[in-house]
Amino acid sequence: MTVASTAHPNHNPAPVTIEARRLDGKTIFITGASSGIGAAAARRFVAEGADVVVGARRIDRLESLVDELTSEGGNALAVHLDVTDEASVAKAVQDTVERFGRLDGAVNNAALSGAGAPIVDTDSDYVRQVFDVNLMGVYFSLKYEIPAMLATGGGSIVNVSSVGGIIGMPNISEYIASKWGVIGMTKSVALEYGGAGVRVNAIAPGSTKTDMYDAWLPTPEAQAKVAAYSPMNQIALPDDMARVALFLLSEESRWTNGTVIAADGGQHVGCF
Ligand SMILES: NC(=O)c1ccc[n+]([C@@H]2O[C@H](COP(=O)([O-])OP(=O)(O)OC[C@H]3O[C@@H](n4cnc5c(N)ncnc54)[C@H](O)[C@@H]3O)[C@@H](O)[C@H]2O)c1
Numbered sequence: 001m002t003v004a005s006t007a008h009p010n011h012n013p014a015p016v017t018i019e020a021r022r023l024d025g026k027t028i029f030i031t032g033a034s035s036g037i038g039a040a041a042a043r044r045f046v047a048e049g050a051d052v053v054v055g056a057r058r059i060d061r062l063e064s065l066v067d068e069l070t071s072e073g074g075n076a077l078a079v080h081l082d083v084t085d086e087a088s089v090a091k092a093v094q095d096t097v098e099r100f101g102r103l104d105g106a107v108n109n110a111a112l113s114g115a116g117a118p119i120v121d122t123d124s125d126y127v128r129q130v131f132d133v134n135l136m137g138v139y140f141s142l143k144y145e146i147p148a149m150l151a152t153g154g155g156s157i158v159n160v161s162s163v164g165g166i167i168g169m170p171n172i173s174e175y176i177a178s179k180w181g182v183i184g185m186t187k188s189v190a191l192e193y194g195g196a197g198v199r200v201n202a203i204a205p206g207s208t209k210t211d212m213y214d215a216w217l218p219t220p221e222a223q224a225k226v227a228a229y230s231p232m233n234q235i236a237l238p239d240d241m242a243r244v245a246l247f248l249l250s251e252e253s254r255w256t257n258g259t260v261i262a263a264d265g266g267q268h269v270g271c272f
Pocket residue numbers: 031032033034035036037038055056057058081082083084108109110111112133160161162163164204205206207208209210211212213
């Protein structure tokens with residue numbers, strides 16, 4: 001679709017072209033795609049023309065998602081993936097390239113929630129597991145996604161952090177630390193590969209209605225209390241996060257690199 005530009009003399013008079021489908025021709029890999037934000041991202045990206053590879057441990061759920069996407073005319077592949085296992089991540093990326101011939105985008109989304117206890121009451125094994133999934137998982141993903149993207153001239157990576165990656169929160173300190181770590185890795189790797197054509201950005205979701213959210217806050221009262229932290233006084237839907245990731249994967253963000261987009265209704269600005 002072509003939109004006529006306004007005639008203001010300081011504006012470039014060239015018509016603005018809006019691509020009908022912003023991910024046409026692109027192959028996108030999503031980790032932790034068996035539920036929540038990852039599954040919503042797969043649906044959104046297929047609707048925008050992408051070939052999508054969904055990775056997670058629950059292969060039955062992924063296969064149902066792939067059936068749904070392909071029945072709607074999309075191209076999708078399910079791969080078994082444990083992001084804590086380097087060989088599993090390497091194979092998932094390799095399977096992606098073998099099936100679709102390229103990798104243009106990735107959403108590093110898989111994560112575990114925090115234990116829900118003050119630090120002295122946390123279980124060290126669980127805390128180590130959170131760092132393994134949330135930080136090592138993003139590290140392994142970047143390590144194998146970037147070379148695959150470089151092989152076809154570049155790409156765009158979205159690391160899923162959290163509003164808890166830009167502020168502190170009590171009783172989930174290991175989760176918060178892991179999400180700050182994701183942002184540090186995002187910014188540093190963006191500096192390493194921006195010049196080669198791979199952009200790396202992060203999104204910082206606020207409260208979003210998913211399995212993780214329901215497990216963290218199992219009662220309506222607890223959910224209402226947390227929703228009130230957002231100036232918009234509600235929680236997001238998974239597709240709200242998928243839309244932000246879509247922007248970062250599309251050419252519309254071609255000059256955006258190493259940044260964090262908070263998609264939290266303004267929660268991080270302050271709780272007043
Ligand atoms: N829901 C929220 O309120 C919220 C807020 C801020 C950030 N986030 C972030 O959004 C992302 C998606 O979470 P969600 O809310 O959709 O929850 P979710 O639990 O539905 O999704 C997380 C996914 O990661 C997968 N996963 C966990 N360990 C894995 C492993 N070792 N290998 C592969 N996959 C693994 C899970 O199976 C699950 O499908 C996470 O990074 C989460 O930290 C969510």
